[in-house]
Amino acid sequence: MYIAPLLVLLLLVGLVAGGAALLMRQFAHGEDSTVERAQRHARRTATTAVVVGLFAAVAAAVAVLLPAPLDPAVGRPGVAAMMLPLAFGVAHTGVILVGELTWSLPSGMVRRARLAHRGLLQDLPGWLLRTAIGTLVIGIAVIAVGAVTADRYDRSITVHAGNGLVEGAASPYVGTGYGLPALVGLGCLLALTTAALWVVANRPAIVTNDAEVEDALRRASGQRVLRGATAVAMVVVAGLVTVSGLAIRSAAMTAAQAARLEDLPVGGPASILPWVGGALTLIGLCGGVAGVVIFFVRNRVPVPAAELVAMEQ
Amino acid sequence: MDVTVDLASPIPPYEQIRGQIAAVIDSGQLEEGTRLPSMRALAGDLGVAIGTVARAYRELEGAGLVASRRRLGTVVAAPSVPAADAGDVRQAAAELASRAHQAGLSEETALSLLRAALVALRA
Numbered sequence: 001m002y003i004a005p006l007l008v009l010l011l012l013v014g015l016v017a018g019g020a021a022l023l024m025r026q027f028a029h030g031e032d033s034t035v036e037r038a039q040r041h042a043r044r045t046a047t048t049a050v051v052v053g054l055f056a057a058v059a060a061a062v063a064v065l066l067p068a069p070l071d072p073a074v075g076r077p078g079v080a081a082m083m084l085p086l087a088f089g090v091a092h093t094g095v096i097l098v099g100e101l102t103w104s105l106p107s108g109m110v111r112r113a114r115l116a117h118r119g120l121l122q123d124l125p126g127w128l129l130r131t132a133i134g135t136l137v138i139g140i141a142v143i144a145v146g147a148v149t150a151d152r153y154d155r156s157i158t159v160h161a162g163n164g165l166v167e168g169a170a171s172p173y174v175g176t177g178y179g180l181p182a183l184v185g186l187g188c189l190l191a192l193t194t195a196a197l198w199v200v201a202n203r204p205a206i207v208t209n210d211a212e213v214e215d216a217l218r219r220a221s222g223q224r225v226l227r228g229a230t231a232v233a234m235v236v237v238a239g240l241v242t243v244s245g246l247a248i249r250s251a252a253m254t255a256a257q258a259a260r261l262e263d264l265p266v267g268g269p270a271s272i273l274p275w276v277g278g279a280l281t282l283i284g285l286c287g288g289v290a291g292v293v294i295f296f297v298r299n300r301v302p303v304p305a306a307e308l309v310a311m312e313q
Numbered sequence: 314m315d316v317t318v319d320l321a322s323p324i325p326p327y328e329q330i331r332g333q334i335a336a337v338i339d340s341g342q343l344e345e346g347t348r349l350p351s352m353r354a355l356a357g358d359l360g361v362a363i364g365t366v367a368r369a370y371r372e373l374e375g376a377g378l379v380a381s382r383r384r385l386g387t388v389v390a391a392p393s394v395p396a397a398d399a400g401d402v403r404q405a406a407a408e409l410a411s412r413a414h415q416a417g418l419s420e421e422t423a424l425s426l427l428r429a430a431l432v433a434l435r436a
Contacts, residue, residue: 113358
């Protein structure tokens with residue numbers, strides 16, 4: 001179905017990110033200090049991730065919109081719109097994952113390591129972690145409720161009024177038609193994010209006398225991974241909530257109007273659901289904006305004075 | 314608390330890792346239940362093969378200094394010498410280390426002197 005482009009995209013992202021990482025590694029050797037080199041590697045990885053993510057988003061949308069004689073065309077623009085952030089998220093996280101795998105290795109005859117355990121979620125900001133988990137739970141709940149409440153077309157909702165004699169229907173609504181691709185996309189994103197966080201926790205430490213710098217670099221890497229994935233998940237879930245809210249509002253208002261025209265009682269659901277739909281739309285829009293804002297939250301990595309002196313000389 | 318591996322040393326890397334971790338556990342610097350870094354993470358930081366760290370951890374486990382737990386990974390089990398019995402010896406060892414440092418002796422020389430003293434006791 002529409003899931004195939006996402007899976008093909010995963011393969012493409014791996015290939016492109018691998019090539020980009022090899023290029024980044026080739027240019028990484030120089031006369032700079034280890035910390036400076038690590039910071040540059042992190043910056044290059046972040047920039048490449050955004051660029052590859054944007055290309056992937058456009059490619060996924062085009063792939064979904066391409067003509068396919070065996071598949072129905074209904075709902076394709078909606079799925080294409082949903083693929084934009086999902087493809088960006090998958091590609092962005094994939095590139096960062098490869099970037100973390102190509103972190104510079106320890107060299108020299110004497111190597112040193114801290115005897116401390118590093119956990120998968122260690123040092124990640126609590127608010128970001130809570131937001132990520134909350135978004136995932138809300139996303140699954142929205143998709144599940146949508147699948148249960150959607151009508152027989154799987155992409156629209158029907159609201160009855162006038163003791164069931166009149167009805168109003170509206171789409172797009174998060175039934176299985178949109179919910180299933182969204183669920184697969186969020187699942188891919190979750191798997192990639194977990195893998196990337198695992199790589200961040202286990203990648204070699206930077207050779208520096210300042211433990212704070214090493215901690216900050218690792219914290220920044222973890223935050224970069226989680227921030228991108230959370231932002232994308234928030235935009236996707238917010239999109240689902242917004243369009244579903246609009247559909248609920250529209251269907252309920254249509255049903256209520258039809259009931260009034262026929263001099264039938266509007267009933268509770270058709271009276272309340274426009275407000276519910278409106279509230280969902282507003283919440284969805286706020287969530288989408290919050291997702292975009294989260295993507296731009298940065299974590300600065302301090303450079304120790306000794307390294308700065310070495311860089312100036 | 315750091316672990317150092319000197320690739321130019323005649324002592325194999327796994328033995329260097331094992332010896333240093335055993336020393337910090339015995340000295341009480343790592344409390345019982347403290348989680349050690351994962352084998353992959355420590356191997357990555359030191360730039361050695363995972364098998365090298367795995368062997369060091371295996372030998373530490375064999376000596377009862379660490380234990381492998383399914384969810385926690387490798388954790389410190391207990392010092393080989395009970396804390397109550399080793400208090401004086403630890404203090405003397407710390408004093409020896411301090412004096413050797415003040416006298417400008419290398420670690421190897423200080424350890425040789427200690428070994429010589431132990432041999433003299435056995436004789």
